[in-house]
Amino acid sequence: MSQTKVRKDQKLLLLQKKRSKRNLTEILMESIVKPMFGDNITTIGSKIAGLLFIIETLRRYLPGQLKITIQELLFNAIQRLPFFKKCSDKTLVFFSPYAQIRFREIEEYRYNYAYSAIKTYLGAQVNSQVKNLKGSLVKGRKSLDFKRDDDKVEDEYEGVKLWWEVLKSTAGVKMCRLTFHRSNWEVVTGPYLRHVVEEGKSIEEKKKKVKLFMNNPSSNWKMQMKNLWSSIEFEHPATFDTMAMDPEKKEEIMSDLLGFRDGEEYYKKIGKAWKRGYLLHGPPGTGKSTMIAAMANLMSYSIYDLELTSIENNWELKKLLLATTSKSIIVIEDIDCSLDLTGEREVKEDHQSNAEIKKEKKKNAVTLSGLLNFIDGIWSACGQERILVFTTNHLGKLDQALIRRGRMDMHIELSYCRSYAFKILAKNYLNLDSHPLFDEIEILLEETCMTPADVAENLMVKDGESGVDGSLKGLIRALEQLKSNHHKKKKVEPTFK
Structure with missing residues (x-):
């Protein structure tokens, strides 16, 4: 076989391979x-x-x-x-002859509520002709909830046919794409899309679930805002009815919360961002976390649990704020332990070297100034209907600039268990409205400092034979022991003249 023929065969084989690709x-x-x-x-x-x-x-x-x-x-x-x-x-x-409109989940660093409403609307397009469905059972309901599970959905509105696609780019960007004939431009961009968004919001409101969000470490963030927070369904049963605290104070807090929820026009009138701050302070075990859960259940607001120690700088703090939704409670628990935010914002001692200053800044890059801007600076207005809640066990450790009125609008002290709180706990745990031992317990509660958490723990300990009486007597013994320990401590402590 000649070399010329071999070369021709090789070229032909190469051409066939290229065509196959x-x-x-x-x-x-x-x-x-x-x-x-x-x-x-x-x-x-x-x-x-x-x-x-x-x-x-x-x-x-x-x-x-x-x-x-x-x-x-x-x-x-x-x-x-x-x-x-x-x-x-x-x-x-x-x-x-077709036009397309894209609705991205995150648009210009902010959550696109139209995307959420559209996704809900498309998922609700369920009928006997749909092949792909997904079912779920919501807590408290007996019937299954079905949603459409198709990436492509054909819709019709007043004789106009439209085609939806649910897409996800290689970069992780989620979007919904609508395709329609150009001759129907006015109908689609006007009444049709209004109908889709309103219907989606209505369905969301009926099936709304309170969620608990936590911020991911910044090392796990990608370019998209969706990676900033992770969430689970919030199922804490706490309500204001079951909270062990002064009924008058409880009513005051509930009234303030409901007034905020209905105060959109008022906030517009006075020219303030629609947000409110609550500072919960008191010893450990007095119900600060329970109070936050009761707030969320009363308002049907989701909770964003912000962990400051996982944030590298003030810029990341702003990004987290922008990625929160309206109708939410942003919580920083034990703020006195999260970071060093107790004054001396940028003041450094003269004897400190530049290396020491840089090291300290790197260690604590989220500054008090950044947190103050987060609370009520310009960036705090990028979103509406938000509640900020700080909790602390040591009120005196916090910088006054952080907790002044206007930033933390309402200071709520949660203290030790007293008679009114005990009666609520007795009703919750023992289903008792009165008992001969109540008077003795209430006197001991006034003489000691026992938290509602400790009282509840003693009420939960039941002897199978003694029942309710055994639980109450066990609480009395615990209170007497606490009182005795307090007296011994006072005797041991030295006195100074």
Whole structure:
């Protein structure tokens, strides 16, 4: 066999391999577009007419979503030609009778509520013709909840056909894409999209679930805002009815919360951002976390539990704020332990070296100034209907600038268990409204400092034989022991003249 023939066979084999790797767009370009757009410019008019005929045939006889997909392949093939690369947008407008609108989950660093409403609306399009569904059982309900589980949904509104696609880019960006005929522009961008968003919001409101969010460490963040927070359903049973505290104080707090919820017009009138701050302070075990849970259940607001120690700087703190939704409670628990925020914002001692200063700044990059801007600076107005809650066991350790009125609008002290709190706990744990031992217990509670958590723990300890009496007597013994320990401690402590 001659070398010339061998070379020809090798070239033929190489050409076959290249052809086998061609994608559908390249095949379309070669089989349809290139023969139609030859070197002779005088034939372009007749070839365009032929292409339009093909497109019109596709429009009439193929299903909507398949038709759009094939047309997109054709247009992509056309755009690969040198003649059309310079005017690709005009080419697409000329040939395609369709328009598209994209709704991204995160738009300009802020959560897009239209995306959420649209996703809810599309999921609710359930009927006997739908092939893919997903079912779930919501706590407290007996019937299953079904949602549509299709990436592509065809919809119709007042005789207008529309096609939705739920997409996710390689970068992780979630979006919904709507395709429709250009002749229906006014209907789609007007009443149809209003109908979709309103219907989606209505369904969300009916099925609304309170969630608990926690911020992810910044090392796990990607470019998209969705990676900043993780969430689970919030199922804490605490309510203000079951909270062991002064009924008058309880009523005051509830009234303040409900007034905030209904105060949108008032906040607009006075020119303030629609937010409110609550400072919960008191010894450990007095019910600060329970208070937050009761707030969330009363308001049906989700909770964002902000862990400051996992944030590297003030810029990341602002990003976290922007990624929260409205109707939410942003919580920083034990703020006195989270970071060193107790004054001396930027003041450094003269004897400190530059290296020491840099080391300290790196260790604690979230500053008091950054936190103050987070609470009531310009960035705090990027979102509405938010409640901020700080908790601390040591009120005296906090910088007064952090807790002044206007930043923390309401200071709520949660203290040791007294008679009114004990009666609520007795009702909750023992289903008792009165008992002969109540008087003795109430006297001991006034003489000692026992937290509601410790009282509840003693009431939970039951002897199978003694029952309620055993629980109350056990509480009396615990109170007497606490009183005795307090007296012994006072005797041991030295006195100074």
